[in-house]
Amino acid sequence: MSRATLAPILDHLRGEPSRTWSIIITIYGDAIVPRGGSVWLGTLLAFFRALGLSDGLVRTAMSRLASDGWLERIKVGRNSFYRLADKGRETFRQASEQIYALHSPPWRGHFDMVLFDGNGDREATKAAMEAAGFGIAAPGLWLAPAGTVLPELASGALRFDAGGDLSTDRALAARSWSLDATAEAYRRFLAAFEPLATALDGGVRLSDLDALVARILLIHEYRRVVLRDPVLPAEILPEDWPGAAARSLCAAIYHHVLPGSERWLDENASNESGEPLPRSSEIESRFKT
Template sequence: MSRTPLDQILDHLRGEPSRTWSIIITIYGDAIVPRGGSVWLGTLLAFFKALEISDGVVRTAMSRLASDGWLERAKVGRNSFYRLADKGRETFRAAADHIYHPRPPVWSGHFDMLLLDNGMDREAARAALEAAGFGGPAPGLWIAPAGRPVPAAAAEALRLHAGGDAATNRALAARAWPLAETAAAYARFLAVFTPLRAQLEAGAQLSDLDALVVRVLLIHEYRRIVLRDPILPPDILPEDWPGAAARALCAALYRPLIGPSERWLDANGLAESGDPLPPAREISRRFKD
């Protein structure tokens, strides 16, 4: 029997280290939070069965996420329901624009450069700057396209401007951020998911459950890359940068998956009230710039 693009996507997942907990966070952020945030454990077990991940593995991952403060559990009769805790909601809320609506800044022609003082808490400043999208071309030196907000932990750093011609700016960006590794990850994403786009454009149909599986794995893989991407102006990226193609592919696949994947959640998603999960309103706006 010939293998389908969905089989290839699942093979790719199985070839990666076990990340059931990470897929759980993805399905909550992408599909469950827009529908109220809480769902019956049985709904999740049915979803993961399609990934050939056993109930025991899922239950263990859910328990660990609850112990680590990512999920909250509620018991209604004999049924268990889970929702993202504050920690999980804040994490995904902060990531949502980066995933669904990234806005590359306009290149002003120079970088803001921060030089950390020896008297500062350099570890705290480093963590805050990395989270804010700054890159480090040399120890104690941080840069970002001009205008990026400076986190409070680095507010006392010495601020300078830096820049040059197009080649110099690209070379500096390549030293400051791991662009080669990020480009390679985008290339792998394109290789894994492009065959499915070709199949769907040729008229292939997915079941509602398979549509949800693809949607979640699509965002799971894309999220892991785009959250490491500083989203730089195109002017300072390598000329063959694959990030735009990866985003276009993700958007092209995501939009037609919404309908069937939401149908599966309509039919199988159970809220704590005992009613079906409420409909999601805002997801139709995702990937629309």
């Protein structure tokens, strides 16, 4: 029964085999880093076999990630162990708050606007402003809800407040961020995982390995959407915004499959010392704050 429950999600995954490397980063950030960060390759191969992915495909992806500086390889005898390198750790650390504890910030009634003179490095400016959460209202004109922290390169730019009535603020937000595309991505996430939530609520039980599969694919798909979400105050989002529903669904499924997935890791995940990877209390607090 558990395989049938996961089949639609696994079919979607098999349609995009090039994403294996991204799922590797997800399982490290979500499950391995909290347990110390280093794990035997055999553990990962067993997990990916449950996804229907071959050992060769996974080994190739692991080697590529190591070559690109995302993973570090440790050899002990004939066994290989991998840990997330500093580059990968920092990337997932920055993303974790938005993934696991996302709440809309308060609306202070206006936007902060930033106007550049156009003489700087446009690509560097665009990358820094988007990373800080700013949207583009017009060429060279950036805005974000009041209180958003400015990147260092904006220290010399012209800054001012802007705002109107709520409908005007909503229209300005819709113009400055790709909200339609983000909303559609949330709806696809809901459509993909609502059947799993219904099955679990109805008493379907997953094996411990399938619980881990469900957990990792859940976070993998959710983070692809949520990390593109500008995380705006609820007051200036469209009235039918699906982000809150997606977060609630993700949280419910995550805590349902967490016990079984952690049991599988207890019994199957080991580090280069041959010891089981210890549990972390950090996991239990996810989606609760």
